[in-house]
Amino acid sequence: MTNLVSFFAGGKRRPGALRDGRVLDLSAAGLPGGPEGDLLDIVRGGESLRGDIDRAVEAWNAPDHALDDVELAAPIQWPSKIICIGLNYIDHCHESGMPVPTEPVMFSKYSTSVAGPFEDIPWYTECCNDMDYEAELGVVIGAPASRVSEADALSHVYGYTVVNDVSARDLQLKPPGQWDAGKALDKFCPYGPGIVTADEIPDPQVLDIGLAVNGEQRQQSNTSNMVFGVAELIAFLSRTITLLPGDLIATGTPPGVALGMKPPVWLKDGDVCEVTIEKIGSIRNTMRAR
Numbered sequence: 238m239t240n241l242v243s244f245f246a247g248g249k250r251r252p253g254a255l256r257d258g259r260v261l262d263l264s265a266a267g268l269p270g271g272p273e274g275d276l277l278d279i280v281r282g283g284e285s286l287r288g289d290i291d292r293a294v295e296a297w298n299a300p301d302h303a304l305d306d307v308e309l310a311a312p313i314q315w316p317s318k319i320i321c322i323g324l325n326y327i328d329h330c331h332e333s334g335m336p337v338p339t340e341p342v343m344f345s346k347y348s349t350s351v352a353g354p355f356e357d358i359p360w361y362t363e364c365c366n367d368m369d370y371e372a373e374l375g376v377v378i379g380a381p382a383s384r385v386s387e388a389d390a391l392s393h394v395y396g397y398t399v400v401n402d403v404s405a406r407d408l409q410l411k412p413p414g415q416w417d418a419g420k421a422l423d424k425f426c427p428y429g430p431g432i433v434t435a436d437e438i439p440d441p442q443v444l445d446i447g448l449a450v451n452g453e454q455r456q457q458s459n460t461s462n463m464v465f466g467v468a469e470l471i472a473f474l475s476r477t478i479t480l481l482p483g484d485l486i487a488t489g490t491p492p493g494v495a496l497g498m499k500p501p502v503w504l505k506d507g508d509v510c511e512v513t514i515e516k517i518g519s520i521r522n523t524m525r526a527r
Contacts, residue, residue: 239294242431243275243310250274250310254294259301266299277313280395281482310353312432318484319346325464325489332497341465341473344416346426354429354520361527368504371402371490372448372456372512377432382480390471396432399514400487427522441467445515458491
């Protein structure tokens with residue numbers, strides 16, 4: 238289909254389609270914007286709306302904007318679930334000093350963790366200071382998935398996005414080891430810049446993925462190096478949790494995180510993290526100490 242985005246225009250969030258540096262206002266083209274004005278209702282519409290979106294993009298006769306003139310927002314501001322996978326690249330397990338898992342390790346972020354693709358990421362120094370980054374492929378669910386097979390799993394994917402699993406390692410790793418405490422802080426899940434629909438990426442296990450801090454490359458890998466691929470993750474998660482349209486799965490990070498450096502080089506106020514995934518795009522966020 239296309240690259241779908243949420244953007245702000247006239248002070249309101251709207252669903253859009255991105256092409257050739259311009260953003261088509263899908264709500265002005267008759268597509269649902271929903272109460273939040275983002276992509277959630279479009280994702281929930283699934284197959285019934287795909288043809289409408291394709292026709293709107295082909296016609297391109299609704300109001301549009303130059304990409305440089307709008308502010309991109311998180312594709313879906315209030316997903317019902319954000320499920321994250323830990324230790325899903327072997328070399329990241331090694332640098333973290335942890336064994337390679339025999340099944341996916343899962344933890345959660347919350348809807349309040351969501352941030353836009355170019356939004357500042359604050360943290361409060363009275364509670365945490367060891368800030369880290371994690372480049373991750375994000376999977377947006379398009380059709381409800383409960384106890385689905387690995388063979389059928391990818392048919393439940395609406396599209397793919399770029400995620401930075403921002404982490405406060407001091408909160409995450411201090412005994413007894415509270416992963417959610419260090420992972421789910423406000424705005425610690427920037428993602429975007431949009432959702433590239435699944436038909437554009439038939440195989441999510443062949444994508445280059447990387448992250449740079451202030452222009453210095455820290456992470457560089459390929460999703461083929463995942464311990465558990467996207468289809469296997471969806472099948473595993475859906476055994477016990479019903480995945481709903483708009484849910485976001487962050488699929489784990491490759492090696493090169495600050496935690497793995499000797500000594501660790503934690504992010505500091507003003508550092509800029511840029512995550513890039515092949516065929517999807519880049520997000521860029523500035524860290525802000527408070």
